[in-house]
Amino acid sequence: MxxxxxxxxxxxxxxxxxxxxxxxxxxxxxxxxxxxxxxxxxxxxxxxxxxxxxxxxxxxxxxxxxxxxxxxxxxxxxxxxxxxxxxxxxxxxxxxxxxxxxxxxxxxxxxxxxxxxxxxxxxxxxxxxxxxxxxxxxxxxxxxxxxxxxxxxxxxxxxxxxxxxxxxxxxxxxxxxxxxxxxxxxxxxxxxxxxxxxxxxxxxxxxxxxxxxxxxxxxxxxxxxxxxxxxxxxxxSLLKSPKDNVDDPTGNFRSGPLTGWKVFLLLLCALLGIIVCAVVGAVVFQKRQERNKRFY
The missing domain is CATH 2.60.120.200 (Jelly Rolls)
Known part of the structure; x- marks a missing residue:
């Protein structure tokens, strides 16, 4: 100094x-x-x-x-x-x-x-x-x-x-x-x-x-x-390095903090998944109702 x-x-x-x-x-x-x-x-x-x-x-x-x-x-x-x-x-x-x-x-x-x-x-x-x-x-x-x-x-x-x-x-x-x-x-x-x-x-x-x-x-x-x-x-002693998500030369995907657009994509995928599950569930429920009516 x-x-x-x-x-x-x-x-x-x-x-x-x-x-x-x-x-x-x-x-x-x-x-x-x-x-x-x-x-x-x-x-x-x-x-x-x-x-x-x-x-x-x-x-x-x-x-x-x-x-x-x-x-x-x-x-x-x-x-x-x-x-x-x-x-x-x-x-x-x-x-x-x-x-x-x-x-x-x-x-x-x-x-x-x-x-x-x-x-x-x-x-x-x-x-x-x-x-x-x-x-x-x-x-x-x-x-x-x-x-x-x-x-x-x-x-x-x-x-x-x-x-x-x-x-x-x-x-x-x-x-x-x-x-x-x-x-x-x-x-x-x-x-x-x-x-x-x-x-x-x-x-x-x-x-x-x-x-x-x-x-x-x-x-x-x-x-x-x-x-x-x-x-x-x-x-x-870290399992993975806390960096941005990027592909490394070995082909592995590094974990790290999520950026805004990645969060948006994850939420969009989750929303689409919920919609698909809801549609499939409704179709299955409707077919069961129709089958029950034919049975009785």
Missing amino acids: KPYQGAGSAAMPLWDFQGSTMVTSQYVRLTPDERSREGSIWNRVPCFLKDWELHVHFKIHGAGKKNLHGDGLALWYTQERLVPGPVFGSRDNFHGLAIFLDTYPNDEATERVFPYISAMVNNGSLTYDHSKDGRWTELAGCTAEIRNQNHDTFLAVRYSRGRLTVMTDVEDKNEWKNCIDIAGVQLPTGYFFGASAGTGDLSDNHDIISMKLFQLMVEHPLEDDTVDWTKIEPSV
Whole structure:
């Protein structure tokens, strides 16, 4: 947080950075509003807290209008640090947690409204698909107006007793708004916090103004004392990913929240089913009445 102990490309106490990252008196700029740049900043001290909350004061802004800007910013809690790569300036196939603040829709067929915030937990086996904006590996997400705001913008990431919560304060109301809430998340201790950003053919300024970590005082069951939290594998105990209903490459149909037109179709089908059942029932009843009359 300000005042930063460093300037330009000089090292900062407890923090390392790489790529296009520059330290000024007011912010740490991960990328300037220029094409094909990437930068990151990482804390040197691993986090051994079981329950924590991270507050990030950031600013994404640039000259581009409408969809002429990109690509976005990522917040990390991972085993790896200072490794450049294609995922918003950092490596793919990571171990840990990533929160993506994506400002550009690469998938032209998407129904989502950008900028879009999403969460991903990876044990090193998953690849982030930029062409689909990470849709196949996303756990949950929300739309948030985080770009070119004239007021301060904040993001909070809370992890406590296996529950991951992401909140935003981007409307100048000085209050947190829920974005993501997922239970069953397993994250080990001993990982590192960082932030990265990347630009491609389109660009933006991606600034980190402060990153503050708080310890949450939470009671755990006694059996948790016997667990080696540094050996836990990052995972999420979800049967299905809570995303929009889309066909995935394997041919399966993903479950998720129903959009308005899908609810309408379901209600229409249910109404048609009721009408068909009523007609069939009336015909059967009439034939039985006629048969009873002939019998008597």
